[in-house]
Amino acid sequence: MWLLEIITVLLIISCSLFIHEMGHAVAAVISSKNSKVEVFLGTSSKTNKLRLRIGRITCYLTIALSGFCNYRIANEFPSFTYKQKIFFFLGGPIASLLISTVLFIFSFSVPGVAGNILINSAAANLFLFITSMIPWTYPAFLGGLPSDGLQVLNLMKTNRKDRTVTS
Known part of the structure; x- marks a missing residue:
């Protein structure tokens, strides 16, 4: 019976991570019609994972305790603006909060x-x-990456510093 409980917990965690990372992915796709997004559960390896493609979002899925989302914009297009980056970083937490409430x-x-x-x-x-x-x-x-909150904070600090220098 305990094995079933462990499997259930791992599935809940993996599904929660997937929803969170899809929040980032949807934010990236909404922000730019030129972006392509990859969602990874677990490591950045693409081998031995279920590959799922939804429009411009490609997901590499496995049972995992961590995940991340990576967006790419072709060189001929402008990169994300400050507001688009904030929207991208907050997309995951917003998705987690919404699905938690529902x-x-x-x-x-x-x-x-x-x-x-x-x-x-x-x-x-x-x-x-x-x-x-x-x-x-x-x-x-858990991946060793900065949290969304830390990325938003660093982005705000950089933006403030850039505005101070140009003023």
Whole structure:
């Protein structure tokens, strides 16, 4: 029975990460008609992963405890503006918060084990929202990358410094 519980927890975490990273991907696609996006669960390796393509978004999926989203814009097009980058970094946390709220509300109408899975999924997405908005660097076993909150903070600092220099 405990093996089934471990598998369920890993699936909840992986699905929550996928939703979060898709929030980033959708923000990138909305921000620029010239962007192509890759979503990775786990490492940046493309081998031994389920490949899923949705328009300009390509996903490389596996059971994982970490994930990230990478966008590319061809050299002949302008790169993302400050506001587009902010939108990109906040897209994931916003998706996590929205799906957490929806799952929490919906869980009250679903009894039994399914309701418990929904409430735990809501909690996982809320946890992902909170931890991604805290400005910190994830430990190596969770990817070792800066959080969305840290990336937004660094972007705001750079923007403020650039505005001060040009003023």
